[in-house]
Amino acid sequence: MDHLLLTGATGLLGRYLMKDLLTSGKKLAVLVRPSRKFDAETRVEAAMRVWDDLLGYEIPRPVVLTGDINKPDLGMSSNDIKWTAENCRSIIHNAASLSFVSTGRDSEPWRSNVDGTSNVLEFCQQAGINEFFHVSTAYVAGLRQGRIYETELNEGQEFGNPYEESKVMAEEMVRGSSFIDSLTVFRPAIILGDSQTGLTFTYHNFYAVLQLSLTIGHSMAERHFSGKINATDFRLNATGSERKNFVPVDWVSEAMSEIVNDSSLHDQTYHLTPRVPITTRLLKDVMEEVVGSYGVGIASSTQKVSERTEFEEVFFKHMEVYESYWKDDPEFDSSNTQNAVPHLPCPHVDRDMLIRMSAAAMEKGFNWRDPKVKKADLAPVQV
Ligand SMILES: NC(=O)c1ccc[n+]([C@@H]2O[C@H](COP(=O)([O-])OP(=O)(O)OC[C@H]3O[C@@H](n4cnc5c(N)ncnc54)[C@H](OP(=O)(O)O)[C@@H]3O)[C@@H](O)[C@H]2O)c1
Incomplete structure (x- = not known):
């Protein structure tokens, strides 16, 4: 009766949660879908071996349940459903699609974030899982400005992308579920890699912008005598003072x-969310340092596409998905978090940390690869 069920265990946050919860002594069951090449057990074992290697000792393994939140009964076998109903009373629902673009209501991110959450809720109700931890996002605030409180959700705001809107719908569904006895909602800001090592397993957002900047930067032929790339022709849709919230x-x-x-x-x-956001000027400076360019300018967002240079055209076309990226973030009030874990202040994401994270991503070529695990090496599942 004492296992905590976790969805999204193979993602960036999920892998850290597996490590932290298992090393804290928590018994964990993870719901994982097979990938094209590997079954759920192999995927989880590969993720766990990364931690064993980094920590230098073997950490306890979770119970692996094969499933998919987009399927009825979460696509679980009848044995696994029975086991879950007998052994789990709480869940961290962390799985989601982070797609910022959508081709329609039947596709991502709606499918996993709204329909998937609905499936998870139905499953939990039937399995008697009444303690719910829901992973939402600070960006349920959409395009709101000013101070955003933890008590607020749907204030009639507009959204920067379908992802934000789908996460509001998911949070509303969870909040509206009367079978839940205890509901805790986590709303992170933009998640980057490890503050110490730069380790990351995914390369969205900051990393996608960095990778694109590197590609474009290195295709800009003109180099200064200093060896740096002359990027004076390049302007961003930002004033430099916009705030971004990275954690x-x-x-x-x-x-x-x-x-x-x-x-x-x-x-x-x-x-x-962080106590101190960073500015788009710092982001630009970090990107320039990493790319080895100088002279990137700033332009108003009203600048017409026809006025853009060739490199700007390429950059903004590929950046469409992150259209809202350079906009000013609101201020996220985090009183509840500060009161709950006062001894755990969010490490300030500064220039050095961003450079460290960039270096770690470049070292992996913006492509994380897990160690190979042979099916024959897998220990029998202890349930
Ligand atoms: N990353 C951020 O900046 C950020 C910021 C705020 C909030 N969040 C929230 O934090 C949570 C974790 O995000 P993340 O950055 O760790 O994302 P991620 O690295 O993309 O991981 C997403 C996880 O969800 C799983 N998943 C997606 N669809 C699924 C399905 N149909 N069935 C089973 N599993 C499914 C993925 O499994 P596969 O490996 O099989 O694809 C993966 O384990 C999400 O709820 C996200 O909305 C993220």
Whole structure:
């Protein structure tokens, strides 16, 4: 009766949560779908071996349940459904699609974030899982400005992309589920890699912008005598003073794990957001340093496409998906988080940390590869 069920265990945050919760002594069951090449057990074992290698000792394994939140009964076998109903009373619903673009209501991110959450809720109700930890996002605030409180959700705001809107719908469905006895909602800001090592398993967002900047930067032929790339022809749609809220994944996971492990902290909503946001000027400076360019300018967002240079055209075309990226973020009030885990202040994402994260991503070629695990090496599942 004492396993915590986790969805999204193979993703960036999920892998950290697996490590932190299992090393804290929590018994964990993870719902994982097979990939094209590997079954769920092999995927989880490969993820766990990364932690064994980094920590230098073997950490306990979770119970692996094969499933897919987009399927009825989460696509689980009848044995696994029975096991879950007998052994799990709580869930961290963390799985989601992070797609910022959508081809329609039947596709991502709606499918996993709205329909998938609906399937998860139905499953939990039937399995008697009444304690719910829901991973939302600070960007349910959409295009709101000003100070955003942890108590607020749907204020009639507009959205920067379908992802934000789908996460509001998901959070509303969870909040509207009367079978849930205890609901704790986590709303992280933009999650980057590890604050110490730069380790990351996915390369969205900051990393996607960095990778594109590197590709374009290196195709800009004109080099200054200093060896740097002359990028004076290049202007961003930003003034430089826009604020962005980045948080390192190790902090998000550590704060969440502490809250999950302390029942006096449940039944709240937590903005997992930084105390001090960074500016788009700092982002631009970091990108320039990493790319080895100089002279990137700033332009108003009203600049007409026809006025753009060739490199700007390429950059903005590929950046369409992150259209809202350079806009000013609102200010996220994180009083609940600060009161709950005062000893765990969010590490400040500064220039050095961003450079460290960039270097770690470049070293992997923006492509994480798990160690190979042979099916024959897998230990029998202990249920
Ligand atoms: N990353 C951010 O900047 C950020 C910021 C705020 C909030 N969040 C929220 O934090 C949570 C975790 O995000 P993340 O960055 O760790 O994302 P991620 O790395 O993309 O991982 C997403 C996870 O969800 C799983 N998943 C997606 N669809 C599924 C399905 N149909 N059935 C089973 N599993 C499915 C994925 O499994 P596969 O490996 O099989 O694809 C993966 O394990 C999400 O709820 C996200 O909305 C993220």
